[in-house]
Amino acid sequence: xxxxxxxxxxxxxxxxxxxxxxxxxxxxxxxxxxxxxxxxxxxxxxxxxxxxxxxxxxxxxxxxxxxxxxxxxxxxxxxxxxxxxxxxxxxxxxxxxxxxxxxxxxxxxxxxxxxxxxxxxxxxxxxxxxxxxxxxxxxxxxxxxxxxxxxxxxxxxxxxxxxxxxxxxxxxxxxxxxxxxxxxxxxxxxxxxxxxxxxxxxxxxxxxxxxxxxxxxxxxxxxxxxxxxxxxxxxxxxxxxxxxxxxxxxxxxxxxxxxxxxxxxxxxxxxxxxxxxxxxxxxxxxxxxxxxxxxxxxxxxxxxxxxxxxxxxxxxxxxxxxxxxxxxxxxxxxxxxxxxxxxxxxxxxxxxxxx
Numbered sequence: 001x002x003x004x005x006x007x008x009x010x011x012x013x014x015x016x017x018x019x020x021x022x023x024x025x026x027x028x029x030x031x032x033x034x035x036x037x038x039x040x041x042x043x044x045x046x047x048x049x050x051x052x053x054x055x056x057x058x059x060x061x062x063x064x065x066x067x068x069x070x071x072x073x074x075x076x077x078x079x080x081x082x083x084x085x086x087x088x089x090x091x092x093x094x095x096x097x098x099x100x101x102x103x104x105x106x107x108x109x110x111x112x113x114x115x116x117x118x119x120x121x122x123x124x125x126x127x128x129x130x131x132x133x134x135x136x137x138x139x140x141x142x143x144x145x146x147x148x149x150x151x152x153x154x155x156x157x158x159x160x161x162x163x164x165x166x167x168x169x170x171x172x173x174x175x176x177x178x179x180x181x182x183x184x185x186x187x188x189x190x191x192x193x194x195x196x197x198x199x200x201x202x203x204x205x206x207x208x209x210x211x212x213x214x215x216x217x218x219x220x221x222x223x224x225x226x227x228x229x230x231x232x233x234x235x236x237x238x239x240x241x242x243x244x245x246x247x248x249x250x251x252x253x254x255x256x257x258x259x260x261x262x263x264x265x266x267x268x269x270x271x272x273x274x275x276x277x278x279x280x281x282x283x284x285x286x287x288x289x290x291x292x293x294x295x296x297x298x299x300x301x302x303x304x305x306x307x308x309x310x311x312x313x314x315x316x317x318x319x320x321x322x323x324x325x326x327x328x329x330x331x332x333x334x335x336x337x338x339x340x341x342x343x344x345x346x347x348x349x350x351x352x353x354x355x
Contacts, residue, residue, distance in 0.1 A: 040274035049259025078250035093301025141321035165190035195346025
């Protein structure tokens with residue numbers, strides 16, 4: 001796998017320090033790139049538990065502590081005490097944590113890219129709905145890809161990533177994506193899916209070997225293997241480049257974490273971006289590696305969330321459509337992708353040469 005592209009970036013200035021030496025999460029520069037500023041690394045190493053007055057919450061940056069806050073019943077949703085709990089009890093990944101959100105019809109394995117089931121209509125209404133959703137995403141992706149295929153240069157963020165999620169969930173477009181009565185809130189908000197799709201495409205376009213593996217997938221057996229690779233690449237993107245960097249929780253009682261003890265009733269900011277690159281949990285954490293042996297599904301979000309499922313479909317079919325319409329797609333001369341943001345994060349521009 002290629003080296004992490006951040007290694008090529010110049011050394012950034014040191015992050016602004018609060019009283020006591022702790023870096024400020026929302027201080028100038030952090031919103032540009034907390035990774036380059038080494039903010040997350042400093043927090044994990046030197047300040048695993050500290051209060052950030054700008055955010056108004058205690059910060060958790062180590063994977064073990066973040067995983068505890070996301071799964072332990074001693075934590076609850078903040079500021080909504082009624083936030084759902086379970087295997088992944090907090091809004092995470094692309095999930096907004098809506099109390100009225102219900103799983104997308106067919107949200108079992110038949111809607112998971114890479115399972116080989118999302119294109120095979122079954123006999124049940126759920127699987128038929130799953131097939132309809134996959135078909136709708138596929139059609140929209142190919143329409144958008146063909147529109148930019150003949151250009152000398154295109155911005156995938158503005159001309160593809162933004163329009164694919166929006167076109168599938170805008171009522172006036174009469175998109176055939178099927179959702180249950182309680183899924184509208186999750187599916188309607190497309191900004192996070194746009195950022196996630198942009199990060200996914202940036203990671204894939206940075207690796208010619210991965211692109212070749214996807215483009216070369218043909219036939220039922222090969223296509224199933226390619227789908228599995230794309231599913232792993234999507235999960236790896238959500239770990240390495242999560243669109244939501246911070247998940248808020250609150251303690252029900254005192255909770256001991258690696259850096260000390262959280263008081264009862266305390267607001268807690270789980271730094272997903274820091275936890276996903278914790279070297280204590282992930283080998284070579286800054287590297288994009290879909291085949292890594294230490295992959296972890298915790299940070300990808302609830303398995304049945306409509307937004308998460310649609311996001312995975314958009315990533316798989318979006319990349320396939322781009323490679324079909326533009327087999328020679330590559331970065332524009334002199335362009336390197338860069339993500340921004342500390343609350344939500346993703347590339348603002350992806351300049352490519354379609355051929």
